[in-house]
Structure formats: structure tokens, C-alpha cells
Amino acid sequence: MSATALTYLFVGLSFSLYIGIAIWSRSDSTKEFYVAGGHVHPLANGAATAADWMSAASFLSMAGIIAFEGADGARYLMGWTGGYVLLALCLAPYLRKFAKFTVPDFIGERYYSRTARLVAVVCVIFISFTYISGQMRGVGLVFSRFLEVDINTGVIVGMAIVFFYAVLGGMKGITYTQVAQYCVLIFAYLVPAIYISLMLTNNPFPMFGLGSFMAGEEVYLLDKLDGLSTELGMSAFTASNKSTIDMFFITAALMAGTAGLPHVIVRFFTVPSVRDARISAGYALIFIALLYTTAPAVAAFARINIIDTLNEIKYADAPTWFTKWEDSGLIAWIDKNEDGHIQYRGGNALDPRTPAYIDAEGKEGQRLLSNKATSNENELYIDRDIVVLAHPEIAELPNWVIALVAAGGLAAALSTAAGLLLVISAAISHDLLKMTFRPEITEKQELLYARISAAVAIGIAGLFGIYPPGFVAQVVAFAFGLAAASFFPVILLGIFSRRMNKEAAIAGMITGLSFTFSYIVFFKFISPELNNAAHWWFGISPEGIGTLGMLLNFTVSFVVMNITPPPPPDVLALIDNIRLPEQEEN
Amino acid sequence: MSDKNTLYWKANIRLMLVLLSIWFFVSFGCGILLSDYLDQFHIFGFKLGFWFSHQGAIFVFVLLIFIYAWQMNRLDKKYGAS
Numbered sequence: 001m002s003a004t005a006l007t008y009l010f011v012g013l014s015f016s017l018y019i020g021i022a023i024w025s026r027s028d029s030t031k032e033f034y035v036a037g038g039h040v041h042p043l044a045n046g047a048a049t050a051a052d053w054m055s056a057a058s059f060l061s062m063a064g065i066i067a068f069e070g071a072d073g074a075r076y077l078m079g080w081t082g083g084y085v086l087l088a089l090c091l092a093p094y095l096r097k098f099a100k101f102t103v104p105d106f107i108g109e110r111y112y113s114r115t116a117r118l119v120a121v122v123c124v125i126f127i128s129f130t131y132i133s134g135q136m137r138g139v140g141l142v143f144s145r146f147l148e149v150d151i152n153t154g155v156i157v158g159m160a161i162v163f164f165y166a167v168l169g170g171m172k173g174i175t176y177t178q179v180a181q182y183c184v185l186i187f188a189y190l191v192p193a194i195y196i197s198l199m200l201t202n203n204p205f206p207m208f209g210l211g212s213f214m215a216g217e218e219v220y221l222l223d224k225l226d227g228l229s230t231e232l233g234m235s236a237f238t239a240s241n242k243s244t245i246d247m248f249f250i251t252a253a254l255m256a257g258t259a260g261l262p263h264v265i266v267r268f269f270t271v272p273s274v275r276d277a278r279i280s281a282g283y284a285l286i287f288i289a290l291l292y293t294t295a296p297a298v299a300a301f302a303r304i305n306i307i308d309t310l311n312e313i314k315y316a317d318a319p320t321w322f323t324k325w326e327d328s329g330l331i332a333w334i335d336k337n338e339d340g341h342i343q344y345r346g347g348n349a350l351d352p353r354t355p356a357y358i359d360a361e362g363k364e365g366q367r368l369l370s371n372k373a374t375s376n377e378n379e380l381y382i383d384r385d386i387v388v389l390a391h392p393e394i395a396e397l398p399n400w401v402i403a404l405v406a407a408g409g410l411a412a413a414l415s416t417a418a419g420l421l422l423v424i425s426a427a428i429s430h431d432l433l434k435m436t437f438r439p440e441i442t443e444k445q446e447l448l449y450a451r452i453s454a455a456v457a458i459g460i461a462g463l464f465g466i467y468p469p470g471f472v473a474q475v476v477a478f479a480f481g482l483a484a485a486s487f488f489p490v491i492l493l494g495i496f497s498r499r500m501n502k503e504a505a506i507a508g509m510i511t512g513l514s515f516t517f518s519y520i521v522f523f524k525f526i527s528p529e530l531n532n533a534a535h536w537w538f539g540i541s542p543e544g545i546g547t548l549g550m551l552l553n554f555t556v557s558f559v560v561m562n563i564t565p566p567p568p569p570d571v572l573a574l575i576d577n578i579r580l581p582e583q584e585e586n
Numbered sequence: 587m588s589d590k591n592t593l594y595w596k597a598n599i600r601l602m603l604v605l606l607s608i609w610f611f612v613s614f615g616c617g618i619l620l621s622d623y624l625d626q627f628h629i630f631g632f633k634l635g636f637w638f639s640h641q642g643a644i645f646v647f648v649l650l651i652f653i654y655a656w657q658m659n660r661l662d663k664k665y666g667a668s
Contacts, residue, residue: 071636071639071640073640074617074618074636074639074640077639077640077641077643077644078613078617078639078643078644081643081644081647082609082613082643082647084647084651085605085606085609085647085650085651086609088651088654088655089602089605089606089650089651089654090602093658207641208630210631210632210641211629211630211631211632211637212630212631213631220630220631221631222631222632222633222636223631238625238633238636240621240622244618244619247618248614248618248619251613251614251617251618252614255613275655275658275659275662278651278654278655278658278659279652279655281651281655282648282651282652282655285647285648285651286648289644289645289647289648292644293640293641293644293645296640296641576591579591579595579598580591580594581591581594581661581662581665581666582662582666
């Protein structure tokens, strides 16, 4: 069967599985809709958390970023896993003991304040929508390239599937589809990685293959890759180019941001006990680590394979995947020395960096560009996001593996989108309506509002997919930076400081948020030409500024809490209670 | 809080701080601050600093969470179910 037919088959099969689960797991109460009734097995929650967490960015983009950036990619690997240690040790068990439905719930009650709850709701909605737009690009990418439908149709199909299980099943439906989606995505990630690892290193475990000899040679794969890269004027794969302080701050922002992301935190409300919340975080990180420790291997293998298959090849002899991605606008070739061969070297080939095609073909049949040629010898532009999707074709793996990767990419994007949608819907129906503006509504009405807001949120997310705002890539830093500068300190202090009060929480959140927000907006939107190390404060890029925002939040909180009255006695009792060991359940 | 609960809380904090120091050491320490220095040593085909930041730290993170869950269950047994 052709790759396209197989892709239709695999994607169709996985989608029917998700729909089947949705029908089987309808939610009939708000508790089921928001937290799956609170009786998800910790192992199932671990898998669901992993799928919830690993988005199109982890599945599609991360290995691509590492392939091109080498050692610096570690900020994502450590940042997006290290956050789970903070979550498991400092937040999840206590929030589970608190036993409510949402993150704004905790902030509203712990800080006995509607204002604090509303600030939290605004952050939740902003962070979640930012994040969803990235998922929709992932869905569109897979559909347009592998199923040869246009992006809009792809987004609409994806939305329809999510609508089905999120609106019907709420958290219950989402949880069990996420378990299935985890299985699909991890299988889809590991199979090609194992194949390629065997081809390059004879080692069936890609994470160890990365540290092995090249097949049939007495030279380590990484040493060979470093040599190959420097020879072509690229920086060595294992060499770091970012400044230490920037790496430090970005990694810290990603860790604290991960621990403060509402759609991850809320997963720990779904397990039966505090004990289960702790072990469940461990399972989640094992499931995540399986992909994350494989990613650098995939990245290194891809860089070797790309250099091998493309460098000094005649354009006319380039493999078919090359021209297909060129048609999709994600690969471009500019024949600087007019020899008809592709020269792949260090540096950006084009100015500006991303290709702008004109409606004409060159001598060799390549798509012509309006970009200027840069002065270096590199003639090739490859979009980072295609590395994972294209790698099976680059390595000439069988068609079914290519189809599998497409299904895996969709699973990663849809599972994360669904988790985010649920958080948005709960923030609106529960925190905004039931707890703030319309306390008189019955549970039935609240459930109806939850379904309606989920449906509306899906519609908006779909629009983001069809008309992607140009700033999507720019604002991903927002989601983590804002979570790190707002939720993480406020929740942490709410648990570990009995003195922490309403005034300090609001002042801290507003300081952290406005500082982080202004810094990112300034460098990304107002003066992008100044966005370089020379102008950054202390050499910290907008990606890492959330850490500084978090430190400011902590400082302001400490000062304010010591000059304002302590929390009332019922709140102190609440704090004492979430710290206590769990009573034996019988 | 009663004495027993205070002891439980103190033991919890102590355990957390020990584990978080290890967390900081393997990621920010070995993976970032000491990474260049550690790169002169090798583990299989990896430079050591590179290995910590790309794989080693993650393996340690997993271990830390399981140690925490296991130790906290012990503390729960010792101080809980009052």
C-alpha cells in the first residue's frame, strides 16, 4: 500500500478508537466532567499526563530544534522534565489534598479573594489559548503533508474529533483518550528511532545508540557527527553556543513554568489519593522520559542522515521527499554557485531567514525565491518542524512507519489540545460563573455551561488553526514565562508559608506578570531589532525572563506579606490541613 | 498543629530539601554550570557534561520522584492515621 493510503488507515483507526472511548466514557456530573470523578488509576493518570503534556512541540519540533542547535537543545530536555520534580515534591500532593476542581479554585480559596481568583482565571485562559494555537499548526502540518488535504479541512476534522470526546466526556473522556493517545504517540516515536538506530549503530535502543560506535566503524557516532559538522562550517553537535546565564534562566523558566501549567496540575486532581498523586507523577515522568531521552538520538541521527542524503547531491537527483516538502514550503534551495548541486553548510542560506517563494521555477526546476542570498556557502533552508515527520522518509523506512508517525503527531497535538480545552472550559463554567458571577446555578446548569464553553473554546482554537496568527511561534515563550512568574510562586508560597496572604499574592502575581509580559512584548513586538544579547538585561533572553519575573514575584510577596495582616484563622486551618498526612482510607 | 504533625511536616521538608539539592546539582550543576568542565570526561561515546544535560539529569529526575513517593509513604505510615 502507498504511504498515503496507509496513513489514512492508521489515522482512521486511531480516530475511531478515540471516538469509541468517548462514547464509553460519558460524564454525567460536574465532578466527572472536571476531574473524572477523582478515581483515575495513578498509572492511567501517568500515561494521560504524559500525553497531555507532550504536545506537537515535543513530538514534532523538539528533535528538530536539537538537530539544528545541538547541545543547546538541552534547555528543553531538562526544562520540560525537571519541572516534574518540582511538581511532584512541592505542588501536586498538596493540591490533591486540597481536593477541588481547578487551579483558580486553590488560589481563590487559599487567598480568600475573588480578585485573586479572577487574575488566575485570566492567566489560565491566556496561557491555554497561546498553547492551543501551536497544537493546531501541528494538526494542519500533518494533514496537509501526509493526507494531502488542505490545512483547513485537516483542522476541522481534528476539531470535530476533540469536540466529540471533550464535550461529551469532559475530563473522563479526555483521560482515557489520552491514555490511548500516549500509546499511539510513543509507539510512533520509538519505532522509527529504533529502526534508524539499528541502521546507524546496530544498537536497538536509540537512547544508547547515541553513545555507540557507528555501525561497521571504530568511531563514536557523536564524534563522527561533530567532525562532519565542523567540516561543513556548522557548529559541532555537542558544542554549546548560548551563554551560561541564558541557558540557566531559560531552563529554570521552563521548569517552573511546567510545574505551574494549569492543564498539567489539574491532572493530579483526578487520582483517588495524595499517595496516588505522588506516585502518579513518577509514572508520568517515566512515560515522558522515554520520549525525551530518545529525542537527542533522533536529532543526531537526523543531522547525519540529512547531511548524507543532501549534501553535494544534484538537485535533479534529490529524493522525492525533498521536493514534496519544497512544495509544502518548508524546504528551500537557492543555487548560489549555479552548479546544480545542493551545498549544505553552516549559517543561514537566505535573507530574511525563512523562504518567500515567487511563482516561478529555476533552471533545475526548483522553486525560486524573493529572498536575497546570504554571503556564506549554504544553499539549503530546512524548517525544523519537519525533521521528525520527514526522518522516516529520509532514512527510507517502510511506508507503514511513515504512516505511523503521522498518526503519532496527530495524537500528540490532539491530546494536548483536549487537556487545554478542558482547563479553559472549567475556568469559565466553574470559576467565572458558579464561583463568582452566577452562584445560583444548579449543578446541571453548570455542567451544561461547561459543555458550551468547551464547544466555544474548540471553535476559537479551530480559528487559530485556520487563520494562524503570525505571532504563534513568538508567544510560546509567553506561556511558560507567565506560568513561571505567576502561578508557580503563588501556589508554592500558598503551601509552604502560613504568613502568605491575599495582598502579597495579588501584588506578587501582578508584578511577575506585568514585568514578564512587558519584557517579552518589548523584545518580540515593539523593538524586535534590539532582541539580542547586547540589549537583554543581564544577558537573559525573553525565553528565560520568566525566571526573573518569578524572583521578583517572590521578593514582592515577601515584603508585602510582612507589612500586611496575616490570613484569617479558617485559611490557616486550610493550610494546616493540606500539610497533614492522609488519614488511612478503608 | 500537634507535635506529631509538626514532626511529620519537618521530616517532609527535610526530605524535600535533600532531593531538591540533588535535582539542582544534576541539572543546573552538571548539566549547565559544570557542563564545559565535565566535557573533558567521557561515558561511552558521550562527553560527560553533554550526557548529563541530554539524558543523565532526566534519569535522575525519575529516580528522585520515586524515592520521594516511597519515603513519604513511610512517613505517612509512621505519623499518619491518628
